[in-house]
Amino acid sequence: MQLYTPIRTPTWVSRRRLLEEKLSDLHKCTNLNQIKQIHAQILKANLHQDLFVAPKLIAAFSLCRQMVLAVNAFDQVQEANAHLYNTLIRAHVQNSQPLQAFATFFEMQSNGVYPDNFTYPFLLKACSGQSCLRMVQMIHAHIKKFGFCSDIFVPNSLIDSYSKCGSFGVKAARKLFKEMGERDVVSWNSMIGGLAKAGELGEARRLFDEMPEKDMVSWNTILDGYAKAGEMNHAFELFEGMPERNVVSWSTMVSGYCKAGDMDMARMLFDKMPVKNLVSWTIMISGYAQKGLMNEAVSLYDKMEEAVLKPDDGVLISILAACAESGLLGLGQKVHDSIRRTGFKGSTQVSNALVDMYAKCGSLDEAYSVFNGMTKRDVVSWNAMLQGLAMHGHGEKALQLFSRMKVEGFEPDRVTLIGILCACTHAGLVEEGVQYFYSMERNYGIVPEIEHYGCMIDLLGRGGRLKEAFRLVNSMPMEPNVIIWGTLLGACRMHNDVDLARQVVDHLVILEPSDPGNFSMLSNIYAAAGDWDSVSNVRLRMRSTGIQKPSGASSIEVHDEVHEFTVFDKSHPKSDKIYQMIDRLVQDLKQVGYVPKAYQ
DNA sequence: ATAGGGTTAG
Numbered sequence: 001m002q003l004y005t006p007i008r009t010p011t012w013v014s015r016r017r018l019l020e021e022k023l024s025d026l027h028k029c030t031n032l033n034q035i036k037q038i039h040a041q042i043l044k045a046n047l048h049q050d051l052f053v054a055p056k057l058i059a060a061f062s063l064c065r066q067m068v069l070a071v072n073a074f075d076q077v078q079e080a081n082a083h084l085y086n087t088l089i090r091a092h093v094q095n096s097q098p099l100q101a102f103a104t105f106f107e108m109q110s111n112g113v114y115p116d117n118f119t120y121p122f123l124l125k126a127c128s129g130q131s132c133l134r135m136v137q138m139i140h141a142h143i144k145k146f147g148f149c150s151d152i153f154v155p156n157s158l159i160d161s162y163s164k165c166g167s168f169g170v171k172a173a174r175k176l177f178k179e180m181g182e183r184d185v186v187s188w189n190s191m192i193g194g195l196a197k198a199g200e201l202g203e204a205r206r207l208f209d210e211m212p213e214k215d216m217v218s219w220n221t222i223l224d225g226y227a228k229a230g231e232m233n234h235a236f237e238l239f240e241g242m243p244e245r246n247v248v249s250w251s252t253m254v255s256g257y258c259k260a261g262d263m264d265m266a267r268m269l270f271d272k273m274p275v276k277n278l279v280s281w282t283i284m285i286s287g288y289a290q291k292g293l294m295n296e297a298v299s300l301y302d303k304m305e306e307a308v309l310k311p312d313d314g315v316l317i318s319i320l321a322a323c324a325e326s327g328l329l330g331l332g333q334k335v336h337d338s339i340r341r342t343g344f345k346g347s348t349q350v351s352n353a354l355v356d357m358y359a360k361c362g363s364l365d366e367a368y369s370v371f372n373g374m375t376k377r378d379v380v381s382w383n384a385m386l387q388g389l390a391m392h393g394h395g396e397k398a399l400q401l402f403s404r405m406k407v408e409g410f411e412p413d414r415v416t417l418i419g420i421l422c423a424c425t426h427a428g429l430v431e432e433g434v435q436y437f438y439s440m441e442r443n444y445g446i447v448p449e450i451e452h453y454g455c456m457i458d459l460l461g462r463g464g465r466l467k468e469a470f471r472l473v474n475s476m477p478m479e480p481n482v483i484i485w486g487t488l489l490g491a492c493r494m495h496n497d498v499d500l501a502r503q504v505v506d507h508l509v510i511l512e513p514s515d516p517g518n519f520s521m522l523s524n525i526y527a528a529a530g531d532w533d534s535v536s537n538v539r540l541r542m543r544s545t546g547i548q549k550p551s552g553a554s555s556i557e558v559h560d561e562v563h564e565f566t567v568f569d570k571s572h573p574k575s576d577k578i579y580q581m582i583d584r585l586v587q588d589l590k591q592v593g594y595v596p597k598a599y600q
Numbered sequence: 601a602t603a604g605g606g607t608t609a610g
Contacts, residue, residue, distance in 0.1 A: 121601055156601040189602040220603040227604090251604040282605040317606045324607090352607040383608040415608050422610075454610050483610060490610095 027059035035060045039073075048076045055087040062091035067100075082108070082116045090122045098126035102135075115142070117151040124161040133165040137172075156186045163194020170198040189217045196225030220248045227256025232265075247273070251280045258287030263296075281307075282315045289322035289331055297322075297331050305338065313347050320353040329361040336370075352380045359388025379413050386419040395427020412444050414451070421455035430463035450478050454487055461491025466500055482511050489518070493525050498534075501525045516542065 026038055039057060047053045054077050061070035074080070074088045085108040092101035105123055108115065120143055127135045140158055148154045155176060162173035177183070177191045188211040195204035208214070208222045219242050226235035235256050242249060250273035257266035270276075270284045281304045288297035301319070304311070316335060323332035336354055351374050358367035371377075371385045382405045389398040402420055405412065412420075417440050424433030437456050440446050448456075453476050460469035469488055473480050485508045492501035501522060508518040519542045526534040 124601085153601050158601095160601065184601095186602045191602095193602065215602090217603045222603095224603065246603090248604045253604095255604060277604095279605050286605070314606050319605090321605095321607065349607055354607090356607055378608095380608045385608095387608065413608090418609055425610090451609060458610060487610060 027056040032064045051081055055084055058087045058091055062094055065095055067095050082113055085113055086118045086122060093122055093126045101126040117148040117154055120154050121157040124157040127161050128164055133169050136161045136165055152184055155180055156190055160190040167198055170194050185213055185215050189221055193221045201225050201229055216246055220252055224252045227252050230260050232256050232260050247275045247277055251283055255283045278309055278312060278315050282318045286318045286322035289319060289328050290325055292326040294328050294330060313350055316350045317353045320357040324357040324360040327361050329363060332357040332361060348376050348378050352384050356384040364392060379410055382410055383415045383419055390419050390423035390426055393426045395423040395429055398423035414446055417446055418451055418455055425459040425462060430459055433459045454483055457484055457487045461488055464495055466491055466495060466497050489521055496529055498525055498529045
């Protein structure tokens with residue numbers, strides 16, 4: 001490193017050399033106090049403008065999630081070069097600030113600094129998770145203009161980013177892949193992963209078989225493709241035939257069996273795997289939790305703690321998310337306890353997951369107490385709390401929280417507005433909801449998307465304003481999807497609007513011709529209106545098209561035995577007692593004013 | 601730059 005010109009004073013030289021040693025590893029340093037000390041020495045030595053030192057400082061701050069300090073360090077440099085800009089872009093990406101990453105890129109251009117071959121892979125990373133095909137296309141255009149495709153990192157990143165942008169993106173990725181003069185194993189792996197993710201497993205397999213040299217990533221990618229598609233027989237076959245397996249291969253299999261609901265097989269592999277890490281434990285524990293298997297999940301969580309593994313953010317978030325999904329308040333509280341016990345300095349993300357878990361499990365008090373105790377909140381925190389209140393019918397409280405959010409200077413995002421509309425729906429505040437919807441673009445700069453229209457259809461529909469809801473569906477700037485029509489159909493059922501229901505089903509049948517749910521919903525609506533002729537017509541139509549509706553079933557696990565129930569089912573040995581209990585529950589419900597649909 | 605788990609969304 002050429003940091004200085006030779007200096008005569010021996011003490012000075014040694015001090016310089018000492019600093020130089022510290023600087024060489026600065027970008028890997030994770031101790032904030034140490035970094036601050038080194039920063040002070042840098043300033044003293046007047047090295048803060050040095051184009052070799054400043055990037056290391058920025059990287060160090062980024063690693064400690066100190067983006068304010070990182071940006072400060074950047075601003076201290078008068079003449080930033082591409083390397084320095086790249087470092088800041090990467091820092092923003094690593095700290096999940098994709099918008100700031102783009103802003104830095106634009107600033108770089110307006111300051112006349114040309115991007116280099118390192119800039120684009122970082123920038124493309126900022127696109128992932130945003131599902132922004134347009135952004136990837138824009139970056140692609142830049143790359144074409146400046147011509148950095150000779151560095152294989154650039155087209156490889158492009159293939160990866162494109163293939164995360166839906167079916168259209170995968171097409172673009174394939175085109176690029178085909179046109180690449182030189183491909184390495186990463187190009188192949190990225191392409192295979194993209195195809196698998198887009199559901200084109202056959203094509204992914206074809207490339208996998210065709211590729212000249214496979215590494216562990218290739219095998220694990222195709223394995224995961226099968227696992228995610230629920231094709232565990234294919235996955236197992238490949239797994240057996242692998243030249244070698246690592247912890248990722250085993251974990252992928254465990255995850256696949258969990259998702260397929262084969263918990264015995266998942267556990268067998270989990271117990272058999274030669275090396276387990278935090279991710280393996282997470283997969284198995286949250287697998288149990290997602291299936292609602294409280295005892296298994298809890299005892300495995302205990303075992304993980306016994307193995308003295310220190311849970312990271314990912315472990316906690318995954319397990320809490322699984323608890324939220326299946327209402328395992330007990331496990332959620334246990335996780336919360338262990339966070340408090342171990343003095344783990346919960347990140348904002350973990351607290352968000354806690355708020356969401358408590359809210360979804362119906363414990364709004366605990367959700368509130370976590371939320372209020374947070375020292376640093378982000379928009380997700382507010383959204384989770386707001387959604388929790390809305391979900392449980394506390395529409396007014398949700399709207400109050402929304403005001404507080406704005407007072408505290410947080411910008412509502414698209415998810416916030418979904419929460420607001422949802423709150424209005426659940427509180428019966430139809431007029432307020434309409435107001436929010438029509439002013440969201442003006443007030444918050446958020447253009448309504450299909451999800452917002454979905455909320456509106458629900459709001460109007462539940463509120464009995466079916467004609468308005470239908471008009472809105474027909475005037476939407478995008479094509480209504482299954483969810484939109486389905487929401488409207490639900491509203492038709494609620495308000496017994498047979499005529500509209502018939503029209504809605506006509507649309508639904510085009511969108512998903514083989515789905516039996518639409519017909520059975522229509523049949524229910526006719527039945528509710530007492531139009532039995534139409535009911536049998538629908539049945540006939542279903543039979544003639546060969547569509548069958550499997551009857552809905554509920555199941556409950558008691559003492560390791562699963563009991564399944566379908567409507568009017570009398571096959572259970574204790575069915576007399578069960579129906580007696582249902583009658584008693586209905587009596588109790590009627591006393592508090594509820595009228596069950598089936599008993600009307 | 602590529603592989604396994606990950607908070608808010610009708």
